[in-house]
Amino acid sequence: MANDEKWFDKKMDRREFLKKAGIGGAGLALGVSGASAFFANQANEDKKFADGDEEISFYGEHQAGITTPMQKNIYFVILDLHTTDRDAIIQMFKDWTAYSEKLVDGELVKKDGSNALLPPTDTGETVGLNPYRLTLTFGVSASFLKKMGLSDKRPKAFRDLPPFPKEQLKEKYTGGDIVIQACADDEQVAFHAVRNLVRKGRSAISMKWSQSGFAAIGDRMATPRNLFGFKDGTANVTKEKDFDRVIWTDSKDWMKGGSYMAVRRIQMFLETWDRTNLQEQENTFGRYKESGAPFGKKDEFDEVDLDLLPVDSHVRLAKEVDKPIYRRSYSYSDGIDETTGQFDTGLLFISFQKDPDSFVKVQTNLGAQDKMNEYVTHVGSGLFACFGGVKKGEYIGQKLFE
Numbered sequence: 001m002a003n004d005e006k007w008f009d010k011k012m013d014r015r016e017f018l019k020k021a022g023i024g025g026a027g028l029a030l031g032v033s034g035a036s037a038f039f040a041n042q043a044n045e046d047k048k049f050a051d052g053d054e055e056i057s058f059y060g061e062h063q064a065g066i067t068t069p070m071q072k073n074i075y076f077v078i079l080d081l082h083t084t085d086r087d088a089i090i091q092m093f094k095d096w097t098a099y100s101e102k103l104v105d106g107e108l109v110k111k112d113g114s115n116a117l118l119p120p121t122d123t124g125e126t127v128g129l130n131p132y133r134l135t136l137t138f139g140v141s142a143s144f145l146k147k148m149g150l151s152d153k154r155p156k157a158f159r160d161l162p163p164f165p166k167e168q169l170k171e172k173y174t175g176g177d178i179v180i181q182a183c184a185d186d187e188q189v190a191f192h193a194v195r196n197l198v199r200k201g202r203s204a205i206s207m208k209w210s211q212s213g214f215a216a217i218g219d220r221m222a223t224p225r226n227l228f229g230f231k232d233g234t235a236n237v238t239k240e241k242d243f244d245r246v247i248w249t250d251s252k253d254w255m256k257g258g259s260y261m262a263v264r265r266i267q268m269f270l271e272t273w274d275r276t277n278l279q280e281q282e283n284t285f286g287r288y289k290e291s292g293a294p295f296g297k298k299d300e301f302d303e304v305d306l307d308l309l310p311v312d313s314h315v316r317l318a319k320e321v322d323k324p325i326y327r328r329s330y331s332y333s334d335g336i337d338e339t340t341g342q343f344d345t346g347l348l349f350i351s352f353q354k355d356p357d358s359f360v361k362v363q364t365n366l367g368a369q370d371k372m373n374e375y376v377t378h379v380g381s382g383l384f385a386c387f388g389g390v391k392k393g394e395y396i397g398q399k400l401f402e
């Protein structure tokens with residue numbers, strides 16, 4: 001390859017191609033007849049999820065990836081600081097902002113390649129791929145604030161999670177200073193985003209733990225099922241006005257427009273579950289497996305009558321606390337557990353809430369009594385303050401450093 005050739009130009013950029021051909025985005029809605037209408041309609045149907053041409057802006061009042069309808073894949077990473085140099089960290093957030101804007105638009109983080117003696121800035125595995133609704137959500141932990149000498153800015157409600165009954169946390173999945181949550185309808189797109197952000201920040205951070213995950217999003221309006229085969233996310237609020245009540249903080253300071261993210265890596269013992277009869281499985285949640293309806297009701301979204309649910313059922317215990325949280329969890333499958341020879345699988349539980357105490361109250365009630373504890377163990381944990389949205393011209397977390 002000649003030195004002045006751009007290696008990524010060698011391949012047809014699918015997005016450019018679709019745009020030029022006028023069949024991307026709105027182009028698909030053009031009126032056509034006969035056989036071509038069939039193909040256009042077919043394409044329209046397929047496009048909904050397959051094409052991945054839909055972009056979600058990085059900028060806004062709130063960060064994307066919180067109330068955004070769930071994507072199919074997550075790549076989640078927790079990072080540790082290895083410098084507390086304020087200027088270096090601010091620069092990293094500035095770089096991440098510039099990269100994020102490009103990434104969610106489905107572009108390379110930087111178009112270069114004219115000097116073949118240098119590694120390309122973008123790692124390149126998404127050349128030709130659409131953005132697949134990529135969202136990037138950033139947050140910091142209480143340890144971040146402490147290390148950076150910003151403890152005076154720590155909101156009172158924001159402290160490390162207390163110990164919970166029955167948890168068996170492993171150091172390798174616990175703690176950490178910064179979280180990046182990348183979600184997309186394509187696994188490689190989500191991974192590429194984190195890979196390039198981490199690569200850019202390498203001089204200031206190291207990786208503590210990461211987790212990839214998946215969600216069964218067949219129809220964006222349908223609730224995905226978890227690996228126990230139950231619909232998971234039914235009780236989540238869906239309306240803007242409820243988002244203010246449940247998700248977004250009331251803060252006037254750097255957390256304005258932000259939300260607290262609780263994360264738990266929860267191992268699920270599928271072999272034990274799969275030996276459990278259907279009635280017991282349903283008693284575990286207090287909902288019917290097929291319809292997702294609460295006990296005594298017909299439809300998934302029918303109101304839950306707590307008195308009709310077993311006293312130790314997950315839904316009853318989670319709901320009776322009356323502290324709403326917003327769950328956005330992904331299943332994971334990490335090969336085989338070396339000690340048991342069973343699947344190493346579970347749920348990367350993620351919830352967003354305006355006050356971390358809501359999560360604490362719910363988990364405290366579940367921890368000791370939940371019938372589901374027979375089939376799960378919490379092995380990882382974290383609590384992060386996810387900043388409010390970024391305005392164009394600002395950088396991620398700017399208000400924290402002002």
Ligand code: HEM
Nearest residue numbers: 226230231232233234235266315318319347349362363376
């Ligand atoms: C492997 C772990 C878990 C599984 C498989 C699981 C599964 C479920 C299922 C199937 C439902 C019923 C449908 C729905 O409303 O989404 C549910 C509801 C719920 N879960 Fe979990 N869950 C897990 C962990 C947790 C944790 C750690 C928390 C919080 C500490 C939690 C909080 C809730 C809440 C608040 C509800 C809704 C209750 C209501 O208001 O009806 N879950 N979960």
